Amino acid sequence: MATDATSKKRGVLFDVDGTLIDSSYFHAMAWWQAFRREGLDVEMSAIHRRVGMGGDRLIQSLVPEPSEDLQENLKSSHSAVFSTFWPSLRTFESARDLLAACSEAGLAVGLASSAQDRDLEVSRRLLDAGSSIDAWTSSNDAKESKPAPDILEACLEKLNLSPEDVVFVGDAVWDVKAGSAIGVPVIALTCGGISEAELRDAGAAEVYDNPRHLLENLENSLIGKLI
Template sequence: MAADVKSQKKRGVLFDVDGTLIDSSYFHAMAWWQAFRREGLDIEMSAIHRRVGMGGDKLIQSLVPDCTDEMQEDLKSAHGAVFSTFWPTLRPFDSARDLLAACSDAGLAVGLASSAQERDLDVSRHLLDAGSSIDAWTSSNDAEESKPAPDILVACLEKLGVSPEDAVFVGDAVWDVKAGAAIGVPVVALTCGGISEAELRDAGAAEVYDNPQHLLEHLETSLIGKLIGRGQGD
């Protein structure tokens, strides 16, 4: 953890990483598509993309219900290997770093509530280069069950020392919205991961913006801005 924030910051904002801060959703879809093809499975790319943001185990189960444990491990391994070839291509969305800094500077604890593999998360954190703006982060090692289960969010909140009622979660997938709802954390959704505003609102997103820059431009009037205002009133 970048800092001991538990005794300092009572309110916090959690961020999903892939598709929310890093432009990687379609690369994940491509990596899964190639992994399935290696196993002789012809899965439509659109069906895969709709499930990006789920944990890998649930993504596989939803697309290949009769998948054996051995095949699932092979698929996850192949996905990881293919996705790593895209690392040099990955980029943060415009203003992603500035958004994290703005939240931190306003007195919020900032957590990366990611269920990515630890090595993939290390790459994303390096790309974000957000330094002390990030107080805590999670990887797949921190959750027993993957999204849409809320385990990752719970783990990140615990690291920050923030209660669900004092937090907002920013994500890009329907599965992020469902994970937040499971523990009563409102979700601000971004469409830059490729999921439409209508789908995100239907899933229960409280607010929807185009991307980190769009959210940053409206930060004061967003749910995050209201959370900051609550803190200033303490």
């Protein structure tokens, strides 16, 4: 979904889970329980490394030749378990302020999320960012999931912007790869649990601890160069 087409000439795209919302480990737990329900013993650390991929890619990278029924059962179980964690979800410190600062500086703000609609709605309510957000996407907006760039392209289309007009802020290696695929520079945050070294090795242009750390350095960041 989106608001009316923005006339802003530059913008910032934000991943949501693990970037603005402290949810990466809840997703790892939900997938772990989903695998267990199907009799599959998958290490939590292996799951966490893949959070940020689409569910289909995550499953295929951890389960040899999964059947369609198994994939659907796993995704359904993950969704059901993750919903039980909704009351525990919190925004990272200064996430709302970061969105507001970008908007007030004249930049279009897009949530380039591949979450399911109902999970994204929970996140948007938690962010409570109102008019600071110009557009957002969900899993329904992309044919291929990250690290494919489909969700970024969908968000760009809603903002009426081109890759050279934006910066993408994410927390996972898959975010960095998605941005790189279409030439969008990526600012990575380590608050999703991935190390600075891994994010830089993947191609992140800048790395900060969390939204507060990025906000404190906004003027000197890639976002500051857009303003």
